[in-house]
Amino acid sequence: MMALHPKIIDLTLDRVWRLLHALDDPQDKLPPVIHLAGTNGKGSTQAMLRAGLEGAGKRVHAYTSPHLARFHERIRLAGELITEEALTALLDECYRANDGETITYFEITTCAALLAFARTPAEYTLLEVGLGGRLDATNVIEAPALTVITPISLDHQQFLGDTLAEIAGEKAGILKRGVPCVVGPQPDEVLEVIEARAARLGAPLLVHGQHWTAWEERGRLIYQDENGLLDLPLPNLPGAHQIGNAGMAIAGLRHLGFDEAACEAAVTMAFWPARMQRLRSGPLVESAPGIELWLDGGHNPAAGDALATHLASLPARPTYLICGMLNTKDIAGFLRPLASHAVSLDAVSIPGEAATLPAETTAEVARSVGMTAHADADVPGALARIAAEAPEARVLICGSLYLAGRILRENG
Known part of the structure; x- marks a missing residue:
């Protein structure tokens, strides 16, 4: 698969759409999708969302990248890492459907993940952007249930632009018309870009510092939004930055209608390796x-x-x-x-x-x-x-x- 394209990264959606159509458009048959973009905290926030949803008894698909120890980490089907047998069959099927056409490794494996998610019953699908957002292979969901944009900073400038505003424009490419978006703590110039795009699309925003906030107080996580205040344990993922990540996950769960028990599961049950x-x-x-x-x-x-x-x-x-x-x-x-x-x-x-x-x-x-x-x-x-x-x-x-x-x- 890595030999099908001369580059590891080549941002465009044309090849992804072509292969998805050949696979009978699995992206249109997924359980409700939560799509996450950002520079820092995507993986931790996704892990907390998954912990909260599973704590509420929901079956959850999750797609993340890159993997750490083995590729199977990227595709979690209804709570379980994909098996070797299922992964091999999926990759073979996608390889045949691609029919030797040019496509990157990330693009074809993302199509395989979407195909697996479409065929396995679950209540939610969590999709983490690989790089950027606007032209990322995951950005093929017409109407997700929710989008999330974690803190944006300078990274991958060779692909996304040299300024925070340019990078924010790429990340904000996951916003969809009428679909709510949880926005984590952002520099002012980043928030301006996100707000402008959201206004054009009529996408309601749930912005840190405006619609919700989270902080540590006396060894507890305090979360507050227009619906009230939650007094929760600190995240089990270490680091002060996990307070903001937990806040984004809780904001998403609350918007989706989940209760305090799900929010507590999000902060106490999440596990995400190689993050402190x-x-x-x-x-x-x-x-x-x-x-x-x-x-x-x-x-x-x-x-x-x-x-x-x-x-x-x-x-x-x-x-x-x-x-x-x-x-x-x-x-x-x-x-x-x-x-x-x-x-x-x-x-x-x-x-x-x-x-x-x-x-x-x-x-x-x-x-x-x-x-x-x-x-x-x-x-x-x-x-x-x-x-x-x-x-x-x-x-x-x-x-x-x-x-x-x-x-x-x-x-x-």
């Missing part, structure tokens, strides 16, 4: 028994800010970073907020990724933002070096979802 995930077992953990080991896949400046805020909230402990990044990212922008929170950074290349940044280059950028940095051959070697220097340290492995996936696979 504490690793507690496995070969990597066992190799450095005194180390407190964390894993995160964030890779842009907004993610760096969120990680820095979370590290500052943890009990005092010497903190070290092991970082591998792709050469398409704003490395300095990601590392700058983290510089004051880390004793040093050990840079690694991401094995098997053609676009990985060489370890020495990552180390050079880290030094340019004021960090002490070393280049290492791999994560186990970096962890061993840190453990020898500070056997009781906190270590955060970060910089890329691709690196995070590698760690989850290797650590069992």
Whole structure:
């Protein structure tokens, strides 16, 4: 499938529409769809929405990307990851229907997911945008039940534009005529773009700070909208930024008519790996028994800010970073907020990724933002070096979802 197009990313919907028509238009036969776009928090917000819906007894399809350890993570059918047998049959069917035409890997696998969702009974379908929104392969649903736009920041500028307003225009491409949209915390220039498009389409907005808000108070999550106030446990996904993600999920659930029990399930039952995930077992953990080991896949400046805020909230402990990044990212922008929170950074290349940044280059950028940095051959070697220097340290492995996936696979 990856040989069917010379590029990994080529934003257009023409090829997707062609294949979907050949598959008898499964996108028109889905359970009610919640479509999510944004730069940061899409996956966590989707995980909380799924937890809330399932907590209310609903069967939920979910589509997300990229996967971390195995492709099956991308397609969840009525609550369960797709089986190997079902996935193989779907991909074979889509490959035959495509008949050798040009199509990207993400496009054809998205069509496979939509086909699976159309054939499996459920009450809701959660679709996470892969890149952008307007021309993303998931943007083929004529009338979703709800759309969600999570916080937008600079990322993927080579595809989406150089300014926040341009990127917002692409993300806001998921808005549909008359369909409500939950909008997370946004910079003013982003919100202006979303509001203008919503006005043209007559799409009602549920905007953070205008129609709903969420905050932490005395170790609880407080959510308020025009229908009243909820006093809930804090999200089980760690990090202050998860308060806003929980707020978006709760706003969506409340709009869809779900009660407080569903909202509580959203914040207490969600699980989303490689988002400030504490690793507690496995070969990597066992190799450095005194180390407190964390894993995160964030890779842009907004993610760096969120990680820095979370590290500052943890009990005092010497903190070290092991970082591998792709050469398409704003490395300095990601590392700058983290510089004051880390004793040093050990840079690694991401094995098997053609676009990985060489370890020495990552180390050079880290030094340019004021960090002490070393280049290492791999994560186990970096962890061993840190453990020898500070056997009781906190270590955060970060910089890329691709690196995070590698760690989850290797650590069992």
